[in-house]
Amino acid sequence: MEYNPDNAINALEYNSERARLIIPEYGRHLQKLIEQAVELEDREERNKAAKYIISVMGSLNPHLRDVPDFQHKLWDQIFIMSDFKLDVDSPYPIPSKEMLEQKPERLAYPQNFPKYRFYGNNITNMIEVANKWEDGELKTALIMVIANHMKKSYLSWNKDTVKDEVIFEHLLELSGGKINLLKTDEELSNSTDLMRVNKKNSNKTQYTNNSKQKGHRSNNTKNQNTKNRK
DSSP: OOOOOHHHHOOOOOOGSSSSOSSGGGGHHHHHHHHHHOOOHHHHHHHHHHHHHHHHHHHHOOGGTTTTTTHHHHHHHHHHHHTOOOOOOOOSSOOOHHHOOOOOOOOOOOOOSOOGGGGHHHHHHHHHHHSSSSSSSSHHHHHHHHHHHHHHHHHHHHSSSSOOOHHHHHHHHHHHTTOOOTTOOOOOOHHHHHHHHHHHHHHHHHHHHHHHHHHHHHHHHHHHHHHHOO
């Protein structure tokens, strides 16, 4: 057969002319295997081809073998990659295109803009819970926990000392006037102690991050030394 450059050029397959890969992680060859299985007329042959493709897909993802419902996931993927045109006997319920294209319901995001953002939304929720409790020792203890946490949050953001009266005023405002500690003799934790706790937590986080970076650097150094020895 005589070589013809024109025929060779026309036989080339360009990416711009190829069909879109539905799940690119499996590659073009597996996509073509599924397309060939769809075109098989005999149902038994299609079933055999589908099981073979499933085994190939599983060998490409050995790290997923310990994941629950691994085979179920592979069967769902083979139907998705065939554009739901593959007609075979599946051991699992066959997914539908409508179910795949169904969009989840929109999540309600809290659109509140608190006046004192440095306290956070959790403080507001805790205050609402405290308002619902009956008067007693438990409620008093909860209110003091909330007030001390508010003071710690205030110091975390403002980095300065704060009087207890300021926290009590904010608590009175956030509780809708139901929690009033301005007329009591209760005292919150010392600002120095709270700032020391905040600093300790900050140093702990910084130490953890530095340890991870040092470990990453040491691993890179070991790998580089091993390459140099080779």
